[in-house]
Amino acid sequence: MFKNKGDRLESLIQYFYQELSKLSNKNIKVKTKYDIDGKSGTTHNIDVYYQFELNGIIHRVIFECKNWKNKVSKDKVLTLKAIIDDIPNSVGVMVAPKGYQSGTQTFAEHHGIKLISGSEQSLLAIVVxxxxxxxxxxxxxxxxxxxxxxxxxxxxxxxxxxIQNGDESGKFFLILYFSKKEARESRTDLKSVVRGIDKNHLTILCEYSEHLGLKLAIKQFVSTEALGVDANLLKNYFL
Structure with a gap:
């Protein structure tokens, strides 16, 4: 259970970078609410801290998460700049779903700070x-x-x-077939090709279904109909 919206956003960013880190061979660390001492001796509490080592040098990414009702002002980006100036080999990223006030983007770009806005769904879409x-x-x-x-x-x-198929209600489903032959016989588009789905691929498709609304269905063996199925049910029976 998240204490507030800020905790939820920070956990989402941590998940985002942990998942992307799995695609990399680098030694990577991702932490939330992370304390780190700066050159000045001041201890900074970082919303989300991302660290990796490249060519023997530790690189750091400092995330500030602002899950506010209003747009973030330039002053908050200035505060982030002061933090990254105090932490060696670091860059700053600010995440604010509601966006930023006028002039903030120009200021951030000048100081090499990345600004991210958008919904949780859009962030998760990047991961998947x-x-x-x-x-x-x-x-x-x-x-x-x-x-x-x-x-x-x-x-x-x-x-x-x-490739997804629509039903009579206008909903579209990704149909999963038990048989390669049945999948091949269901092809109606010359630009389609049959591919196997193993447990790794199914895990990702279930994530897509849970977080981004992809609807999944199973084509029952020798049946003419596909049955919509919940991602949790698929995980319980096949993963």
């Missing part, structure tokens, strides 16, 4: 899409437990898009 781009199933992946249809471009390469 990044993970999908790394683990797109190729023709060697065996469907354990499912197969699906994916989109290919004119060169036969996967675009990263999973």
């Amino acid at each position: 899409q990044s993970k999908l781009s790394v683990v797109l199933p190729d023709e060697t992946v065996i469907g354990e437990p499912f197969y699906c249809l994916m989109e290919k471009d004119n060169n036969g390469e996967l675009t990263g898009n999973y």
Whole structure:
């Protein structure tokens, strides 16, 4: 349970970078409410602290999370600049879902501070899409437990898009097939290709469903209909 909206945003940013860190070979640390001493001897409490080592040098990213009702002013970015000036090899990032007041972006860019705004859903979308781009199933992946249809471009390469089908109510579902043959026979688009879904891919699709609203369905064996299914049910039975 989160004590307030700020805690929720900080936990989301921590999750965001922890998940992206799994795609990297670097030695990475991500902490919330992290205390670090600056060159001045002052202890700074950092909302989200991200650290990695590259070529023997420790690099630090200092996040300030402002989950406020109003837009963030330039003064708050100035405060962040003072913190990163006091912490060696650090850069600053401010996250504010409601955005920033006029002139704040120009000030931040001048001092090399990154400003991020947008909904939780948009942040999570970056995570999921990044993970999908790394683990797109190729023709060697065996469907354990499912197969699906994916989109290919004119060169036969996967675009990263999973093909979804609509029902009578206008809702669209990503259909999961138990049989590769059934998936192949369901192809109605020349730009589609059958790909296996293993447990790693299914885990990511369940995340996509839970956080971004992707609707999943299972095509029952030798049935003409697909049955909508909850991501938690899929995880309980197949992961």
